[in-house]
Amino acid sequence: LSFLYLILSSSVFFLAGYLTVTSESLPPVVIGDTVTLKCNFQTDGSLKEIVWFRETSAKQKIFSYNAMYNTSYSNMEDNRKREDLVYQSTVRLPEVHMEDDGLYECHVGIYDRNSKDKVILASSSITLTVIVPPKSISVLVANSPAPFSRYEAQNFTLVCIVTGAKPAPMVYFKRDGELIDVVPTAQSFSSVGAGLWSTQVLTSRDVDDTKLQRTLLEQEEKQARLDHNGPVDSQGQEEESELNPEETTEIIPETIVSREFPRWVQTTDPLYYFYHRQQAAGDGTMEVRAMLTWSLNPQLDNEALFSCEVNHPALSMPMQAEVTLAAPRGPKLSMSPSKAKVGDTVRITVQGFQLGPSASEVFPEPMFTWTKVGGDLLDGRAVHNGRELILERVPAELNGSMFRCTAQNPLGSTDTHTRLIVFGELFV
Secondary structure, three states: OOOOOEEEEOOEEEEOOOEEEEEOOOOOEEOOOOEEEEEEEEEOOEEEEEEEEEEOOOEEEEEEEEHHHOOOOHHHOOOOOOOOEEEEEEEEEOOOOHHHOEEEEEEEEEEEOOEEEEEEEEEEEEEEOEEEOOOEEEEEEOOOOOOOOOOOOOEEEEEEEEEEEEOOOEEEEEEOOEEOOEEEOOOOHHHHOOOOOHHHOOOOOEOOOOOOOEOHHHHHHHHHHHHHHOOOOHHHHHHHHHHOHHHHHHHOOOOOOOOOOOOOOOOOOOOEEEEEEEEEOOOOOEEEEEEEEEEOOHHHHOOOEEEEEEEOOOOOOOEEEEEEOEOOOOOEEEEEOOOEEOOOOEEEEEEEOOOOOOOOOOEOOOEEEEEEOOEOOOOOOOOEEOOEEEEOOOOHHHOOOEEEEEEEEOOEEEEEEEEOOEEOOOOO
């Protein structure tokens, strides 16, 4: 602000002193960098003081200068004919922190050139914006672990979690290096994890080469026709079986489940639905969760590379996390002790998997179920869930028993077997 006064006295005009204060705006500053706040002022008067404040709940003084205790401006005294002078006051903030973010004010006071008892005040403000790059990025699967679905398509959701950024970053997904064209949605996060958009799942059917094509609906229709036509005697059934062998095959219950990938028949490319939300953390940064949901095709999506990428003004290049979808194949089992004796506690553990050329791990994390071929487990249960099966105080009767481990995730399922050999007898 500048002040201009005209004082009329004995037909002589006197020009009062003036003061103009401006500040230089700042671009956003990355946390940890050094920043200099600059305040410029122009005056024809004598400097009295400079005070810097930081706006918090109350003004906090961070720097002050008083000309009374400094003679560097003494040449301004009583020099009414000198040219106007431009000054600059700077405040340097090394390694800025989140707490440095906010409004700063530069206040300047000068003595009026015509009156030492009159002080002219002016101020200007600078906004310092501290930005923080993301601290972490990770990709996980909603509702994991989850079983393999052979006879119907299921929705699959990738969740990308980005933490520690200020402001919130922009998040997007790629598949095999190509940006995914998504359909935005305003569904809530809780809905995403519960099989959302079920009406969008494309119709699929089983076309495994080892079986005839069928669906549950076809089986129900055939059963309804049989009920409608009434019972058929055994002789008629034999004759119909000879004439129509396929009809007989259709009504036989399926008892053997192939562990190969299902072959979904989809008429169009899948629709990718995108949703994201953000919430403030206690330290002033933002957490962003971005979700990508589509109708999973295990045959086409197996070993597909998905990446979540983040753009942020504090980053010189995008930050990313990658996952390769992979079905479990060939679980590798270990048994401890390797030579079990009667009464020992035996642990059978899944150590790893056989991996395809594009996968470094099975993703998403599979679920494991254990069964004993031909009977129940040692504790009487039919099934045990978990990566490890523990058999406590094995009896001699378990010698030669076969145990099956089934590993499955939404992309596929696989079995592996191991035989338990028990040496010796228990003597008490």
